[in-house]
Amino acid sequence: MSTVFIALQANEETRPIIDAIEIDNPQAVVNRQPAMVKIDAPGRLVVRRETIEEQLGRAYDLQELQINLITLSGNVDEDEDTLTLSWNE
Amino acid sequence: MDMKATKKKLGMKERYRVLTRDLGWEPGYQSKEAIFPYVRYEGIKVHDWDKWEDPFRLTMDAYWKYQAEKERKFYAIIDAHAQNNGHLNLTDARYLSALKIFLQAISPGEYAAHKGFARIGREFPGVGTQVACQMQAIDEIRHAQTQIHAMSNYNRYYDGFHAFADARDRIWYTSVARSFFDDAMSAGPFEFMIAIGFSFEYVLTNLLFVPFMSGAAYNGDMATVTFGFSAQSDEARHMTLGLECIKFMLEQDPDNLPIVQGWIDKWFWRGFRVLGLVSTMMDYMLPKRVMSWREAWEIYGVENGGALFRDLARYGIRPPKGWDDAEKAIDHMSHQFMLGLYQWSFGTAFHSWIPSDDDMAWLSAKYPDTFDRHYRPRWAHIKQLKAAGTPFKNYGLARLCQCCQLPCVFTEPGDPTLTCHRETVYKGEKYQFCSDGCKDIFEHEPEKYIQAWLPMPALFSELGGDVAAWMDWVSLRDGADNGDYDGSRDQRHFDEWRGLATSNL
Numbered sequence A: 001m002s003t004v005f006i007a008l009q010a011n012e013e014t015r016p017i018i019d020a021i022e023i024d025n026p027q028a029v030v031n032r033q034p035a036m037v038k039i040d041a042p043g044r045l046v047v048r049r050e051t052i053e054e055q056l057g058r059a060y061d062l063q064e065l066q067i068n069l070i071t072l073s074g075n076v077d078e079d080e081d082t083l084t085l086s087w088n089e
Numbered sequence B: 001m002d003m004k005a006t007k008k009k010l011g012m013k014e015r016y017r018v019l020t021r022d023l024g025w026e027p028g029y030q031s032k033e034a035i036f037p038y039v040r041y042e043g044i045k046v047h048d049w050d051k052w053e054d055p056f057r058l059t060m061d062a063y064w065k066y067q068a069e070k071e072r073k074f075y076a077i078i079d080a081h082a083q084n085n086g087h088l089n090l091t092d093a094r095y096l097s098a099l100k101i102f103l104q105a106i107s108p109g110e111y112a113a114h115k116g117f118a119r120i121g122r123e124f125p126g127v128g129t130q131v132a133c134q135m136q137a138i139d140e141i142r143h144a145q146t147q148i149h150a151m152s153n154y155n156r157y158y159d160g161f162h163a164f165a166d167a168r169d170r171i172w173y174t175s176v177a178r179s180f181f182d183d184a185m186s187a188g189p190f191e192f193m194i195a196i197g198f199s200f201e202y203v204l205t206n207l208l209f210v211p212f213m214s215g216a217a218y219n220g221d222m223a224t225v226t227f228g229f230s231a232q233s234d235e236a237r238h239m240t241l242g243l244e245c246i247k248f249m250l251e252q253d254p255d256n257l258p259i260v261q262g263w264i265d266k267w268f269w270r271g272f273r274v275l276g277l278v279s280t281m282m283d284y285m286l287p288k289r290v291m292s293w294r295e296a297w298e299i300y301g302v303e304n305g306g307a308l309f310r311d312l313a314r315y316g317i318r319p320p321k322g323w324d325d326a327e328k329a330i331d332h333m334s335h336q337f338m339l340g341l342y343q344w345s346f347g348t349a350f351h352s353w354i355p356s357d358d359d360m361a362w363l364s365a366k367y368p369d370t371f372d373r374h375y376r377p378r379w380a381h382i383k384q385l386k387a388a389g390t391p392f393k394n395y396g397l398a399r400l401c402q403c404c405q406l407p408c409v410f411t412e413p414g415d416p417t418l419t420c421h422r423e424t425v426y427k428g429e430k431y432q433f434c435s436d437g438c439k440d441i442f443e444h445e446p447e448k449y450i451q452a453w454l455p456m457p458a459l460f461s462e463l464g465g466d467v468a469a470w471m472d473w474v475s476l477r478d479g480a481d482n483g484d485y486d487g488s489r490d491q492r493h494f495d496e497w498r499g500l501a502t503s504n505l
Helices: A014-024 A049-056 A062-068 B012-019 B060-083 B093-123 B127-155 B164-170 B174-185 B189-218 B222-252 B256-274 B276-285 B293-315 B323-343 B357-366 B371-387 B436-444 B455-463 B467-473 B489-502
Strands: A003-009 A029-033 A036-042 A044-048 A069-073 A075-078 A082-086 B415-419 B422-426 B429-433
Touching (some): A003 A014, A003 A044, A003 A082, A003 B293, A014 A036, A014 A049, A036 B189, A044 A049, A062 A082, A062 B060, A069 B189, A069 B293, B060 B222, B093 B127, B093 B164, B093 B222, B093 B489, B164 B174, B174 B189, B174 B256, B189 B222, B189 B276, B222 B256, B256 B276, B256 B323, B276 B323, B276 B357, B323 B371, B422 B436, B455 B467
Antiparallel strands (some): A003 A036, A003 A069, A044 A082, A075 A082, B422 B429
């Protein structure tokens, strides 16, 4: 199965976001590289607003991800509650 | 008492509709054909522009908010870098060669992409597409500006940064990136989108920005990490735009498939050639390296590119024609490039050098099948020549490829002992190429590429072959900007200033 990924800057803002992604995607693998974190997942990865809010302790707009996003891979679908990356195979 | 009325906020999909589709209108006194004259001549058929949608559903109001935040973060770090002698925190000043290439060749490409997206934002009829292109046009000019601004801090202390605009227009190796963008900008709007939005952004920029910027962090260059990641945060959106546009074209009409496939073949190879420079930056120019070019290619080329083309196979798309040749070149290209740069270093506005013993040990570990066999002996020979006081300098001019404009320094796919060279005759004139990929591109559009301005022939036609006059013309200061890093002013200054920064003498 093809891998999808999302890479975020390594900083204070993204720490709880990465935690949330790990909670929602148990199959994901977190790679910590200099200044960045790259999260790989087989076929599909979901980022959920609610989980981020729980980890962050405040309301969160998923579009805030744009600020710390480095790169991603896969077809994107975003609404208020989730950002999904997936490959069609 | 005033009651604050809480108006129900629009959902993301609704807001996107209101702030894109609702901004469009049906023309009353001009035909659509007259307003958008460039969308038909490439042969792409579109039946319903409203089918195109930005999957991030980013609207202009949110765009400005997040971009402003990115700028604040960027300038906080740039200020700290300038105020705290950030330039002395580098691993060593060899690293700056990579930045000089970036500034001379890649930042002007960002500006070119800005012009291109501003133009196609006007040329595409779909409102969603227009808004996304407008955002990308603003992003690209921001990238050019923040990169130039960040690197201006190095211009205060080091050589080779002062004349990047002249270098961009006139020096030989920058014409590789310039011809790439000029080729895209002189194409129609759909081809531009495949060239920049898809091939460059989706398939290739990960290789440029991600491991290289992570490498900048490893080498203590806060300024570059910052502009790199700030730019890259926009690239995720650009890549998505590129992918959505290609899917849109393929879904609109089956007749679009062969045209799109032809562009993918062309622009993958064009982009792969431009990225040759990046392979050398990664393998040779970062004093501390995060990963080799080969390792980056495995992640972002083989794995990610492979996933992408498996996904697009449902439309009938196959991987680009040059894919196999690219794979065969991966273990060779950075070495062949660096050898080229070193022998022609009299004509580069950055320094190159002979890799140290440690560097060579790293290279042979990362390239077990190729380095010791093909490239270590050459470096050993060059090292001997230097020790004997007769350093290897090639004052002959390189034969340039008519398409990608790189010197023909590459070897045959499958035979690293034989230089790859192709030629073709068109209207009685002979043209030279570095590869089958470049020759095929020329032969498909010869009238375009015979007009190419090639820097080596120009040295003779415009300056009579006078190398000193050429150096003046490209603003290259002989003995300062060019040549071997070992013994350079950059090396001397960096060592001296770092010494001053850590002692009281």
